[in-house]
Amino acid sequence: MGDVLGWRCKFGVMGPSTNTVVQPDFDMMRPAGVTNHYSRIFTPNADAVSNETFRAGAELIGRNTLDAVRSVMTCNPDALVMGMSAVTFFDGARGADRFVKEVEDLSGLKISVGSHACTAALNAHGGVKRIAVMSPYWPAMNIEVARYFADMGFSVVRDTAFRCTSWTDIAAQTPARCVQGIKEIDGDDVDAIVQVGTNLSMVKLAAMAELWLGKPVIAINVATYWHALRSRGITDKVEGCGSLLERF
Structure with missing residues (x-):
């Protein structure tokens, strides 16, 4: 059973x-x-x-x-x-x-x-080569993220790190802060935006951002x-x- x-x-x-x-x-x-x-x-x-x-x-x-x-x-x-x-x-x-x-x-x-899930997601959308990355991390960790995506055939054009000072502080980042982060890294030279950091609440916001940007916005969760x-x-x-x- x-x-x-x-x-x-x-x-x-x-x-x-x-x-x-x-x-x-x-x-x-x-x-x-x-x-x-x-x-x-x-x-x-x-x-x-x-x-x-x-x-x-x-x-x-x-x-x-x-x-x-x-x-x-x-x-x-x-x-x-x-x-x-x-x-x-x-x-x-x-x-x-x-x-x-x-x-x-x-x-x-x-x-x-x-x-690997983000890679599969980007490949599912097709035609994505240049990405921008948003994270609640620190710049040293964003370097690791960019290294991974380079290994998988993507170019990280821009990134932003929120520099959260504790693990629980990540979950305290507001939608307004996330919108600001998206605006910081978006541009005509970006095919898709990827948000990493699973304690950052982005599911609904990423879905809305796709509507106004007209491109994939991948929330890692x-x-x-x-x-x-x-x-x-x-x-x-x-x-x-x-x-x-x-x-x-």
Whole structure:
């Protein structure tokens, strides 16, 4: 007998314990018969994040991820979804592949991660070569994001980093601040905008931005959950969360 509520798919979702956006975002995009089961990665809420400390803090989250994987495996999920993006961009495409392999070797399940999901999303739209990136990170982390996208064949024309000073501060960034960030990086030389940082609330705003910009605006939580659904053969269209879930 299958799961009564998750009769189509049960996703095990790993996200930082400080993250308050991924869980409601993923539930907002969840089709009937699909359930999300959140496993919190222990994350001290550093209150002085900087260029120098960001990577160390994110790497700690990465090291604690496997414990969260072991925990969520007890509910017998069908696939895994990574609800934290920074660690999936470290060291370019090879680093992303290494992270995926480590989790999949431990769990025996496929995992959708933010970096590769964004690549798949950009390729689904087609014709995208030049992108702009918006993050709640610090510039040193944006360099890692640009390195990854360069490995995948994209050129990062511009980027902006909000320089949030704690992990929970990311979720406090207002829609007005995000609109300002989009305006800072958009231009005629940009084919698409990518927002990274899963604790930044951008699902609905990115969908609206696509309407006024006339180009793809990829919110990483949308890309990641879309990738997870499509990887399981679930093709339901979800309205109100952007063109990715509505068209592809």
